[in-house]
Amino acid sequence: MDKVHLGDIIKSLDSDIEIKEGKQFTEINIPASNLYTLAKQLRENHETSFDFLICITGVDYGQDLGVVYHLRSIRHNHTIVLKTRISDRENPQLDSVADIWRTAEFHEREIFDLLGIKFTNHPDLRRFFLKRSYGFPLRKDFVDDINIVTK
Amino acid sequence: MKKEEFRDNESLELLKESGSNVLLTTVNDVINWGRKNSLWPLTFATSCCGIEMMATGAPRHDFARFGMEVYRASPRQADVIVVAGTIVNKMAPVLKRLYDQMSEPKYVVAMGACAISGGPFFLNSYSVVKGVEHIIPVDVYVPGCPPRPEALLYGMIQLQRKIETESIKSRRRRNASHDVK
């Protein structure tokens, strides 16, 4: 399915989004509150049917935090990128998509561990790699004088 | 390598000369001979150096011809722990507990750049322990990333020579220093 047609179908599912053509894939920017409904529709709609979640990435953009979802459809063989931003750095929250794609359980735990974004309705949100009291290393303002050695 | 070139480790030769008194020399020699020729390593491999340690036990460079016949999975039955791989902050208490569970006499070989000093992860990493000597006392360092199997064999033979120079008096001093909490 070509990109224009795909963009039109997704726009019809939710009008609050912004579609942009990246260098490789179509990018969709969506506010954080509409994420879960759009994700569910993207999976269940027959024309899009994004049933494979490639990975979830957490990014620190400096002012706000962001989460990037790479989705692929096995049946139609197309890929899109779904992006959202959270402006609250003290207590960031987002809806979990773990019941739509089961692979999100581990990915969201990793983002919680390294960036501090809490996912509501996650079956088991605990820290993965680091200790409970450690900070969030992937944030740009993270400082650890004891462990990190810089030149 | 010629035998004359191999005996070029001055500190070991000095240790050997300052031995114990005449009565105990033969007893020392027999005990040391028994200990050094059957060192049983503990299976402890964290990352890439673990595969080179397995390759040292493989048919081409055989570990077993030097006496390290079996790899023991339980620390109670092992003599030497070869720390192969990166140690991170989460793994450090586990390593210390394993070392404490080993029974005397025990030796430690730090294999690979990561175990010696943090290796390629020294700069800019927030969770790597910069060298396993912060946690347990090390006997032999084997450099390389990863060290070749021949290098690990050379390190184990140096450990054997170090054991050769031990005497009953120096062993008691050495064991006492391990109990420092």
Next chain:
Amino acid sequence: MEETIKEIVDENQEYVINMGPQHPSTHGVLRLVVSLKGETVKNVEPHIGYVHRGIEKMCESITYPQIIHLTDRMDYLSAHINNEAVCLNVEKALEVDIPDRIKVIRTIMSELTRIQSHQLFWATFGMDLGGLTCFFYGLRDREKVLDIFEETCGSRMIVSYNCPGGLMYDIHPNFQKRVKDFINYFRKILPEYDQLLTGNVIFQERTRGIGRLSLEDAISYGVTGPAARASGFSCDVRKHEPYSAYDRVKFNEVLFNEGDTFHRYLARIEEMRESMNIIDQLIDNIPEGPFAVKMKPVIKLPEGEYYQRVETARGELGVYIISDGNKNPYRIKFRSPCFSNLSVLNLISKDFKIADLVAIGGSLDLVIPEIDR
């Protein structure tokens, strides 16, 4: 007396044991907290992070050619393929044209890496199930591939042979002859492997029907690689999105339908055969040309986001770079295949015995430093 004993020993109680970070058969530092009822596994919870070195954060302070040395050590058994992913990503972003010679050599080295990784899988899988001979046979043959690497690239396992723009040095003059000799030798040895393990009655009893993974679960849990292809999920990146020289070779994608431990094992043995076919088609006609393209001394990617995927021996590795125009990446993320493969362990080992858990864990072929990064 019987009633008091029955009261004390409550058969329906769940007993929690710890297969700790240091364990002979977890293939690295993986901690499994297993809840058992009798000897039947009810719940498996993996605890990871015992080799977490913070590679993604480290990459934000180093330049692009220096990232090669860190991705090498992430999944050390497919070191060459990991490096290829980062190099392809950088070359695609800078829109650099790579000559044919480099593509063909990269493909041959990738397939040799895949054979070497599957040989180690065969060796350790047999060892886990009790057949110690497999360990010795597998590692004996793996040394031949490592000899080829050592002559050309300088190092046995951690080869930093790829770099953005091509290869570090040209291949050794002996390369073609040694590879051809190895392929002829290994083709005769593979039936020996089948005789030793695949057709063995004990092995078949221990692996047939154990740990079934269905196709829908494989897609939902994000499983890729031979573990998913054994369940019927066609996910080979070399077929769907060919890179380097994969578009000019003919090979079959190895697919089965049953999805149990035996077929995950068989998929890897068949993949070794397919790899040898690929090398056969390429080794005689390596085109002439330069072995590296001249790049700028300081590599800066234009602003934007880039994603590249390759097929390692374990599954689909994805490299996602967000660049803001500097010489260090702003954010780099590695989508590692073992991370998603591990999440399916709890599902497929329910209601099997604890000895089967070792077989299932071994058949997923996990390399823990890749999960932890």
